[in-house]
Amino acid sequence: EAGVTQFPSHSVIEKGQTVTLRCDPISGHDNLYWYRRVMGKEIKFLLHFVKESKQDESGMPNNRFLAERTGGTYSTLKVQPAELEDSGVYFCASSQGTGGVTETQYFGPGTRLLVL
Amino acid sequence: AQKVTQAQTEISVVEKEDVTLDCVYETRDTTYYLFWYKQPPSGELVFLIRRNSFDEQNEISGRYSWNFQKSTSSFNFTITASQVVDSAVYFCALSEAQGDYKLSFGAGTTVTVRA
Numbered sequence: 097e098a099g100v101t102q103f104p105s106h107s108v109i110e111k112g113q114t115v116t117l118r119c120d121p122i123s124g125h126d127n128l129y130w131y132r133r134v135m136g137k138e139i140k141f142l143l144h145f146v147k148e149s150k151q152d153e154s155g156m157p158n159n160r161f162l163a164e165r166t167g168g169t170y171s172t173l174k175v176q177p178a179e180l181e182d183s184g185v186y187f188c189a190s191s192q193g194t195g196g197v198t199e200t201q202y203f204g205p206g207t208r209l210l211v212l
Numbered sequence: 213a214q215k216v217t218q219a220q221t222e223i224s225v226v227e228k229e230d231v232t233l234d235c236v237y238e239t240r241d242t243t244y245y246l247f248w249y250k251q252p253p254s255g256e257l258v259f260l261i262r263r264n265s266f267d268e269q270n271e272i273s274g275r276y277s278w279n280f281q282k283s284t285s286s287f288n289f290t291i292t293a294s295q296v297v298d299s300a301v302y303f304c305a306l307s308e309a310q311g312d313y314k315l316s317f318g319a320g321t322t323v324t325v326r327a
Binding site for chain 2: 187191
């Protein structure tokens with residue numbers, strides 16, 4: 097079974113440009129989460145999808161960040177325009193459901209974003 | 213407020229030594245889950261273990277063991293007879309039913325095992 101995949105693995109852009117990150121969850125997982133780790137700090141929650149619906153986007157830092165999940169499958173996270181403080185590692189995770197043994201979140205390898 | 217505290221920033225040991233990573237959590241929820249993830253130098257987060265709040269039974273998996281104590285709100289992780297491949301950043305995390313199960317991570321502990 098394929099794990100969570102993320103694309104690209106690395107991205108270097110200039111301030112003011114747009115970047116789109118993609119996450120493909122484990123097949124059959126309804127829950128999809130985005131997290132990020134900025135400058136060696138804690139990994140912070142950004143938002144949570146249940147299928148195609150945003151369940152919780154309380155962690156999104158500002159309106160420069162836009163997340164979508166088309167048809168409840170893959171998700172994209174767009175940063176427009178990117179700022180220097182957006183640099184960090186963006187992780188995606190998926191889980192099968194809430195509660196019980198299905199609640200474990202499995203993470204992708206992350207996208208390393210550097211804004212210059 | 214910080215929900216998960218990993219007080220140790222870095223730990224360095226010589227191969228075959230045991231190493232214990234501390235994790236203290238804070239929650240008002242009665243239903244919650246605790247996790248440990250490993251981040252090797254390659255960068256991915258690897259799931260190690262999940263415990264729920266109703267199961268305080270300690271667990272052993274090979275050289276890894278976990279000690280969950282609700283009385284002290286701790287979920288410590290011990291690597292026995294450490295190996296160089298254990299070198300990584302280890303994260304403790306908490307998810308709460310009332311928090312829709314999003315993960316709150318500790319700052320991570322960097323473990324370096326020297327040959």
